[in-house]
Amino acid sequence: MSRPDPRSRAAIEAGTYRARFDEMKFLHKAKRNEYQFTLDNGQTISLGAVNLREPSDKAGLDGAGPRDSCEITIEHVKTGPTLVGYKPL
Numbered sequence: 708m709s710r711p712d713p714r715s716r717a718a719i720e721a722g723t724y725r726a727r728f729d730e731m732k733f734l735h736k737a738k739r740n741e742y743q744f745t746l747d748n749g750q751t752i753s754l755g756a757v758n759l760r761e762p763s764d765k766a767g768l769d770g771a772g773p774r775d776s777c778e779i780t781i782e783h784v785k786t787g788p789t790l791v792g793y794k795p796l
Contacts, residue, residue, distance in 0.1 A: 709759050710773060712725060713753060716755075716762065718783075719750075719752050719777045719788050720779055721781055721782050721783050721788075722748070722780070722781060723729070723778060723779070723780045723781075724744075724778070724779055724780075724781070724791070725747045725776070725777075725778055725796070726746045726776075726777055726778070726779050727744065727773070727774055727775065727776055727777070728743075728747045728752070728771040728772070728773065728775045728776075728777055729743040729744060729745055729746055729773060729774075730742075730743050730773060731743075732772075732791055734755070737755070739755055740755070740757070741754070741755045742752050742754050742755075742757065742768070742790060744777075744779060745754040752788075754756075754781070754788055754789070754790045756784070756786050756788065756790065757789065757790045758784075758787040758789050759790065759791060759792065759793060760791055760792065761792070764792055764793045764794065767793050767794060767795045768793040769781070770795075771795065772795075775795060776795070776796040777793060777794060777795050777796055778792075778793075779792065779794075780792030780793075780794070781792055
């Protein structure tokens with residue numbers, strides 16, 4: 708029996724965090740992108756729901772590379788934790 712990946716469902720509170728961008732994966736079955744970050748406290752999170760408010764945030768996220776430092780803002784909506792802000796540092 709396989710263990711679930713703890714990164715994919717780690718509990719995260721709404722708020723703004725300093726983090727490191729790890730990677731973006733395209734999930735073919737779900738037909739969406741999933742973004743993985745490591746927070747400054749070492750917690751690894753995956754966010755599939757993205758609703759960026761500013762065009763500059765979208766451009767920053769699209770240009771992010773592995774290990775880039777950033778500030779992310781997360782809110783909770785019906786579907787779960789959602790990335791609503793991204794700022795490269």
